Structure formats: structure tokens, C-alpha cells
Amino acid sequence: VLKMENIRKTYDMGDTQVIALKQAYLCLEAGDFAALKGPSGSGKSTLLNICGLLDSANDGELEFLGQPVAGLNNRQLTLLRRENMGFVFQSYHLLPVLSASENIEYPLLLKGEDVKTRQNRVAELIEQVGLSRFAHHRPDHLSGGQRQRVAIARALVNQPRLVIADEPTANLDTETATQMIELMHALGKAQGTTFLIATHDERMAARCDRVLNMRDGEIHETTEIAVH
Amino acid sequence: VLKMENIRKTYDMGDTQVIALKQAYLCLEAGDFAALKGPSGSGKSTLLNICGLLDSANDGELEFLGQPVAGLNNRQLTLLRRENMGFVFQSYHLLPVLSASENIEYPLLLKGEDVKTRQNRVAELIEQVGLSRFAHHRPDHLSGGQRQRVAIARALVNQPRLVIADEPTANLDTETATQMIELMHALGKAQGTTFLIATHDERMAARCDRVLNMRDGEIHETTEIAVH
Numbered sequence: 001v002l003k004m005e006n007i008r009k010t011y012d013m014g015d016t017q018v019i020a021l022k023q024a025y026l027c028l029e030a031g032d033f034a035a036l037k038g039p040s041g042s043g044k045s046t047l048l049n050i051c052g053l054l055d056s057a058n059d060g061e062l063e064f065l066g067q068p069v070a071g072l073n074n075r076q077l078t079l080l081r082r083e084n085m086g087f088v089f090q091s092y093h094l095l096p097v098l099s100a101s102e103n104i105e106y107p108l109l110l111k112g113e114d115v116k117t118r119q120n121r122v123a124e125l126i127e128q129v130g131l132s133r134f135a136h137h138r139p140d141h142l143s144g145g146q147r148q149r150v151a152i153a154r155a156l157v158n159q160p161r162l163v164i165a166d167e168p169t170a171n172l173d174t175e176t177a178t179q180m181i182e183l184m185h186a187l188g189k190a191q192g193t194t195f196l197i198a199t200h201d202e203r204m205a206a207r208c209d210r211v212l213n214m215r216d217g218e219i220h221e222t223t224e225i226a227v228h
Numbered sequence: 229v230l231k232m233e234n235i236r237k238t239y240d241m242g243d244t245q246v247i248a249l250k251q252a253y254l255c256l257e258a259g260d261f262a263a264l265k266g267p268s269g270s271g272k273s274t275l276l277n278i279c280g281l282l283d284s285a286n287d288g289e290l291e292f293l294g295q296p297v298a299g300l301n302n303r304q305l306t307l308l309r310r311e312n313m314g315f316v317f318q319s320y321h322l323l324p325v326l327s328a329s330e331n332i333e334y335p336l337l338l339k340g341e342d343v344k345t346r347q348n349r350v351a352e353l354i355e356q357v358g359l360s361r362f363a364h365h366r367p368d369h370l371s372g373g374q375r376q377r378v379a380i381a382r383a384l385v386n387q388p389r390l391v392i393a394d395e396p397t398a399n400l401d402t403e404t405a406t407q408m409i410e411l412m413h414a415l416g417k418a419q420g421t422t423f424l425i426a427t428h429d430e431r432m433a434a435r436c437d438r439v440l441n442m443r444d445g446e447i448h449e450t451t452e453i454a455v456h
């Protein structure tokens with residue numbers, strides 16, 4: 001599904017340079033449920049943004065669904081993302097003028113789904129993330145963990161092939177976090193969805209069948225954990 | 229330091245009403261290191277905003293440093309906050325146009341501290357949160373956990389009597405989170421600072437000597453844990 005080779009990403013800060021990714025290698029098979037762990041500032045969000053075709057690397061190769069992304073223009077990348085990916089951002093990036101259910105509905109609108117399909121999918125997801133009572137609340141009238149769950153629902157509503165989640169349980173209590181993890185697993189089982197999840201949360205990492213460890217812009221080892 | 233009695237807080241949403249706090253009681257002694265735990269949406273941020281004099285309740289009494297806050301006007305509340313409190317917001321609320329060190333310096337500027345004092349305090353704090361290399365980065369050029377640490381440093385720089393922290397370790401790996409928790413404990417020991425910390429993080433709660441449990445807008449029980 002996703003293959004990353006020798007990816008390098010730097011940020012220029014005038015006279016200094018931040019090397020966010022040094023030599024990142026990654027290979028995800030369909031249905032993988034992978035955790036990306038690592039210290040604050042080690043490059044996880046940077047890596048996820050490149051995997052999600054939201055940012056480009058300075059060096060290295062990236063393939064998505066067997067196709068190299070290097071040659072693609074912005075419109076093609078946008079289409080590829082829209083058709084195949086769901087993204088949970090570390091700071092959610094919900095649309096402030098839309099309600100919770102409108103935010104969740106948005107990817108379906110972009111995809112051109114009919115109104116009946118949209119209503120059903122949104123109703124289903126908002127129930128699954130436990131926010132039925134808050135469907136009409138806008139983000140500024142939601143708690144931190146409620147916003148995070150709207151972001152999760154939005155990432156899943158399209159039933160995408162690849163879900164990239166940047167610390168999706170950071171603001172959730174253990175019970176709610178567990179429900180979200182199980183929701184993602186259910187989607188993985190039902191649809192063969194692939195998950196790449198940056199997380200500091202041990203409960204989340206423990207439920208992943210692969211754990212990729214990041215340090216100073218490199219993925220140092222993959223611990224294969226058999227999920228029983 | 230802080231006394232809250234029978235606090236009620238509701239939000240009107242046109243035809244419906246959200247009862248965020250029902251009957252909240254709280255009593256903090258100087259030097260307390262208290263965790264506020266509870267499910268997503270249970271009212272923690274709402275409670276913290278009222279404790280921090282950033283929001284007012286619909287009903288009930290609140291005393292800060294022995295003084296009822298009900299009669300105070302906005303200017304008096306702002307002064308009380310500025311002189312005595314440090315706040316870590318769940319979504320950080322850093323000033324986007326200021327660098328990390330300028331953000332940390334800000335409460336000292338408001339307090340009218342001289343430039344030498346400000347420089348020393350900021351240098352100390354930025355070192356303690358492990359961000360010396362990123363002092364000149366603005367928030368949009370920082371990782372999620374780095375922004376969170378700037379928010380923590382800003383809350384501590386004034387050496388306030390009361391620190392109110394809303395999920396201050398949510399985006400931190402275990403090692404960095406432990407350093408932040410120990411930093412707060414050190415301040416508590418050295419200055420007698422009181423801490424009220426909303427947290428979903430078991431590592432954080434385990435290091436608190438009081439654990440207040442919140443559910444549906446009420447604080448149901450306080451578990452006194454002896455810290456050895």
C-alpha cells in the first residue's frame with residue numbers, strides 16, 4: 001500500500017537547518033495496523049504528512065498503491081488523497097463554521113456522494129464515536145476529546161484504503177480511547193483498511209500489530225508483535 | 229488556595245441546554261498536587277476555566293486565596309490571574325507571531341519585569357523543557373509536543389501560586405512527559421506552588437497526591453494517595 005525509501009526532509013530556518021527526516025524507510029502491506037512511536041520532535045508528523053501526500057520530501061522515493069508519486073501534479077495528488085485516504089491531524093483542523101456532523105460529512109461531499117448515502121454514513125459514524133447528542137455543535141462548543149472524535153469520524157467516513165492518524169487518542173480517557181481503537185480495528189477487519197498511527201499512547205501501540213520506532217528522523221527498528 | 233462550592237455551569241444552545249457542571253465542589257490547600265480525571269466531555273475544562281477566573285459559573289460560590297471572586301470586576305479578575313496564576317490550555321493558545329521564547333516571556337512582560345530578569349527566567353525555562361535549540365521557532369514551526377512544552381513553560385515562568393494545567397502531557401512521549409511532571413513537582417517543592425491538573429494520562433495521575441474524579445459535571449470522589 002505504502003512504500004517509502006530513503007526519505008529526507010529538512011526545513012530551512014534562515015541560517016540554520018532542521019533535519020526532520022534523515023533516512024526514513026517504511027513499507028506497509030494492505031491491512032497493516034502500524035504504530036509509529038518516538039519522542040516529541042522526532043519527525044512523526046513530518047513523516048505522516050509525506051505519507052499522506054500533503055508534503056513533499058527533499059530526497060528519496062515514495063510509492064502509493066504501487067505507483068510512484070514523484071511525477072504527479074497537485075491535482076492528481078489531491079484526487080489520490082480524496083479517493084483513498086483518511087487523515088486525523090494532530091491539531092484536528094476541523095472547519096470552525098461547520099457542525100460536528102457537517103465536518104464528518106465533508107469528505108463525502110467532496111467525493112460527490114448522494115444525500116441519502118451521506119446522511120446514513122454520518123449518522124453511523126457519529127453514533128460510533130459517541131457524539132450523537134452533539135451532532136449540531138460547532139467545534140468551539142465541543143470539548144477537546146469531542147473534537148478529536150469528530151476528526152476520527154471524518155477520517156473514517158469515506159471508508160478509505162489508508163488511514164493516517166496523528167496521535168488520535170491524545171485527548172481521550174482510557175474508556176473512550178479503547179472504543180476508538182476498537183472502531184478502527186473493526187474497520188480494518190471489515191474493509192481491509194491499512195492504518196498508520198503516530199502515537200505516544202501505550203494502549204494504542206499495544207493494539208497495533210506492528211510498532212515502528214522513530215528517533216531523530218530515522219525509523220530504527222520494527223517490532224513485530226503478534227496480536228492474539 | 230481555591231474553594232469551590234455547589235458550582236453549576238450550563239450552556240444554552242437555542243432549544244437545548246448542556247449542563248457542563250452540576251454541583252461541583254473542590255477545595256485545594258497550598259502545595260496540593262491534584263489530578264482531575266474523567267471521561268471526555270465530563271466538564272474538566274469547564275471547571276478549570278472557572279477556577280482560573282476565565283469563565284463564570286451560573287450558580288455557586290468560588291473563593292481564591294480566601295477571597296470570594298463573585299464581587300470582582302473584569303480588571304480585578306485579570307490582575308488576580310496575572311499575579312497568581314499560570315494556565316496551560318488544552319489547545320495551548322500560543323501567540324502565533326511570537327517565537328517560543330517570546331511566548332514564554334510574555335507573562336513577565338505583562339507583569340513589568342525588567343529585561344535581565346526576563347532573559348534569565350526564559351533561558352532557564354526553555355532549558356528545563358528541552359527546547360533551547362528551538363527558542364526562535366514560531367509555533368507553526370514546532371511539533372505538537374514542542375508547542376505543548378512552550379505552553380507549560382509559559383505557565384511556570386511567573387512562579388505563580390496556582391498552576392492550572394489542562395491535559396499538559398497529552399502530546400508527549402513517556403520520557404518527555406516524565407520530565408515535565410518532575411519539573412512541576414520541583415516547582416511545587418521549591419515554591420509551594422499548588423497544581424490542579426486535568427489529565428487522562430495515568431503516568432501524570434500516578435504522580436499526584438490527590439485524584440479528583442469527574443463524571444457528568446460532578447466531582448464524585450477524592451482518592452487520597454500518599455506519595456512515597
Ligand SMILES: Nc1ncnc2c1ncn2[C@@H]1O[C@H](COP(=O)(O)OP(=O)(O)OP(=O)(O)O)[C@@H](O)[C@H]1O
Pocket residue numbers: 134137140141142143144145146171172173239240241246247248266267268269270271272273274275318
Ligand atoms: N461553549 C460551549 N457551548 C456548548 N457546549 C459546550 C461548550 N463548551 C463545552 N461544552 C460542552 O460541555 C461539556 C463539557 O465540556 P468540557 O470541555 O468541560 O469537557 P472535558 O471534560 O474537558 O472533556 P475532554 O476530556 O474531552 O477535554 C461537553 O459535553 C461539551 O460539549
Ligand SMILES: Nc1ncnc2c1ncn2[C@@H]1O[C@H](COP(=O)(O)OP(=O)(O)OP(=O)(O)O)[C@@H](O)[C@H]1O
Pocket residue numbers: 011012013018019020038039040041042043044045046047090362365368369370371372373374399400401
Ligand atoms: N515548518 C517547520 N519549520 C521548521 N522546523 C519544523 C517545521 N515543522 C516541524 N519542524 C521541526 O521538525 C522536527 C520534527 O517535527 P515533527 O512535527 O515531525 O515531530 P513529531 O515527532 O510529530 O513530534 P510530537 O510528538 O511532538 O508531535 C521538530 O524538531 C520540529 O521543531
Ligand SMILES: [Mg+2]
Pocket residue numbers: 044045046090166371372373
Ligand atoms: Mg507530531
Ligand SMILES: [Mg+2]
Pocket residue numbers: 143144145272273274318394
Ligand atoms: Mg477538556
